[in-house]
Amino acid sequence: MIKTTSQVDLSKRFERVNVEIFNNSILASKAVAKEIASLITEKKNAGKHCVLGLATGSSPKYIYAELVRMHKEEGLSFANVYSFNLDEYYPMAPDSLQSYVRFMKENLFDHVDIPRENWMVPDGTLAPDKINQFCESYEQRINDLGGIDFQLVGIGGNGHIGFNEPGSRVDSKTRLIALDHVTRAAASRDFSGLINTPKKAITLGVSQIMAAKRVVLIAWGEGKVEIIRKAVEEPVSEQVPASYLQNHPNCSFYIDESAAAQLTRIKTPWLVETVEWDKKLIKKAVTSLAL
Numbered sequence: 001m002i003k004t005t006s007q008v009d010l011s012k013r014f015e016r017v018n019v020e021i022f023n024n025s026i027l028a029s030k031a032v033a034k035e036i037a038s039l040i041t042e043k044k045n046a047g048k049h050c051v052l053g054l055a056t057g058s059s060p061k062y063i064y065a066e067l068v069r070m071h072k073e074e075g076l077s078f079a080n081v082y083s084f085n086l087d088e089y090y091p092m093a094p095d096s097l098q099s100y101v102r103f104m105k106e107n108l109f110d111h112v113d114i115p116r117e118n119w120m121v122p123d124g125t126l127a128p129d130k131i132n133q134f135c136e137s138y139e140q141r142i143n144d145l146g147g148i149d150f151q152l153v154g155i156g157g158n159g160h161i162g163f164n165e166p167g168s169r170v171d172s173k174t175r176l177i178a179l180d181h182v183t184r185a186a187a188s189r190d191f192s193g194l195i196n197t198p199k200k201a202i203t204l205g206v207s208q209i210m211a212a213k214r215v216v217l218i219a220w221g222e223g224k225v226e227i228i229r230k231a232v233e234e235p236v237s238e239q240v241p242a243s244y245l246q247n248h249p250n251c252s253f254y255i256d257e258s259a260a261a262q263l264t265r266i267k268t269p270w271l272v273e274t275v276e277w278d279k280k281l282i283k284k285a286v287t288s289l290a291l
């Protein structure tokens with residue numbers, strides 16, 4: 001349905017993707033967990049399975065904690081869930097401290113009733129000549145199940161989604177990729193230094209993420225503020241793979257106030273719509289002009 005001018009939220013007119021700003025990451029995480037739980041339950045009631053695409057990293061941790069709580073306290077069942085993780089470092093043994101297999105087990109899979117054969121994380125133990133075949137079968141499995149119903153993604157400081165680094169094409173497939181320096185530098189904290197940080201990873205391709213029926217991107221904290229502004233307000237660019245999501249038909253960015261701070265509607269709201277000039281806003285405008 002085409003929105004008439006009166007229905008368009010003017011405050012969002014600089015934004016090229018749907019953005020929901022939450023007071024803090026806990027509230028945002030609860031909203032995401034609730035959406036995932038409702039989808040799982042809705043599918044279960046219809047006798048269907050639910051295919052999740054999941055992310056690791058610091059951002060989704062509370063979402064998984066909340067899903068575990070819902071499983072334990074509210075009877076949310078994952079028996080009808082299939083899950084495919086976005087990525088894994090390569091090479092990587094599944095029981096290593098930094099493995100995404102281990103991350104998912106510790107944060108979610110070991111605490112809910114998802115059948116072991118229903119979850120997959122890209123295999124970081126493959127011989128190099130087996131990787132392409134693995135990537136093809138990973139995508140095939142997703143497609144055989146009817147595609148991803150709900151894809152959760154974080155965003156790297158360089159705009160990556162999954163490990164689709166800047167330069168990744170919108171039609172890129174699941175593949176082995178060389179990690180960007182920005183990504184390795186951020187990961188080096190977990191690997192006790194850059195020298196120990198893997199140079200490669202296996203990642204779900206952009207095309208598979210774009211094919212998901214619903215995508216939610218999450219970002220918390222001021223470390224993400226600049227890349228969120230670019231991904232939301234600047235035109236789509238290969239240099240910011242998250243910006244591809246502007247063209248997804250059902251995608252939302254759930255971000256906290258700190259990550260939203262550079263969006264035009266927050267930083268300079270007077271450019272967006274008529275504002276009530278109180279003392280706080282006058283101070284903000286003067287500071288912004290001075291800067």
Ligand code: F6R
Pocket residue numbers: 054055056057058059060086087153154155156157160161162163
């Ligand atoms: C992890 C992944 C990455 C992260 C991103 C943000 O599976 O796909 O794209 O989502 O690097 O990481 P955090 O959440 O640690 O800031």
